[in-house]
Amino acid sequence: MNIERFENIGDNCEFGFVKRAHGDEGGGLLRWVLSSPDALVRGLQNRFEGLYAFENLSPYWDNMVSDSQYGFVFHTEIFSKNLQWVEPEETRRDIYKNEKEKIDYLVGKFIRRLADPSVILVYKRNENLPHDVAEGLAHAIAPYGPARLLVVRHTDDPDLIGHIREEPSYLAGYLDRFAPYGHSDQFSPVWDSVLNEALAQPVPAL
Numbered sequence: 001m002n003i004e005r006f007e008n009i010g011d012n013c014e015f016g017f018v019k020r021a022h023g024d025e026g027g028g029l030l031r032w033v034l035s036s037p038d039a040l041v042r043g044l045q046n047r048f049e050g051l052y053a054f055e056n057l058s059p060y061w062d063n064m065v066s067d068s069q070y071g072f073v074f075h076t077e078i079f080s081k082n083l084q085w086v087e088p089e090e091t092r093r094d095i096y097k098n099e100k101e102k103i104d105y106l107v108g109k110f111i112r113r114l115a116d117p118s119v120i121l122v123y124k125r126n127e128n129l130p131h132d133v134a135e136g137l138a139h140a141i142a143p144y145g146p147a148r149l150l151v152v153r154h155t156d157d158p159d160l161i162g163h164i165r166e167e168p169s170y171l172a173g174y175l176d177r178f179a180p181y182g183h184s185d186q187f188s189p190v191w192d193s194v195l196n197e198a199l200a201q202p203v204p205a206l
Contacts (some may be wrong), residue, residue: 010035039071101121138169162193
């Protein structure tokens with residue numbers, strides 16, 4: 001499977017673990033990030049300007065920070081405990097400098113990927129992404145280039161499980177289940193069927 005064609009854009013790291021299971025450890029801006037549809041649309045509309053600014057970061061979990069400008073939640077080495085920073089500001093800024101450089105690099109890489117017609121952007125949400133929200137996300141992606149959006153949902157319909165269907169502005173894929181949020185690596189094997197069908201779709205012409 002040509003797993004490198006896929007880019008995880010949310011809402012959590014489940015698809016990041018799917019890629020890992022296929023041997024893909026390539027870095028991606030949103031591969032291990034908590035990314036709500038609203039945060040993603042805001043980021044796209046603003047070309048992620050000001051993402052991961054030091055003053056906008058606050059503790060979210062012991063090894064995670066929330067970016068208040070957009071609402072993304074990132075893994076970090078700026079550790080906290082009980083929502084309080086562990087290290088003094090000077091130490092945090094030293095750690096932050098390296099993380100910010102990586103984020104800036106990944107933003108540029110992500111925007112270039114959006115302009116690649118062979119790239120398929122994968123978004124899932126455990127409560128399923130409504131059609132109108134998926135359409136809004138597709139419209140936010142469209143100005144960047146021809147990369148396609150694949151919105152993955154879960155269903156009990158045996159005729160849909162493991163397949164994709166084409167919506168007006170995105171592809172919809174269907175699984176039997178999503179991994180629990182606390183155990184994102186426990187994903188369904190049906191992912192492979194959905195991805196293979198997506199790869200079989202014609203690549204959009206430039």
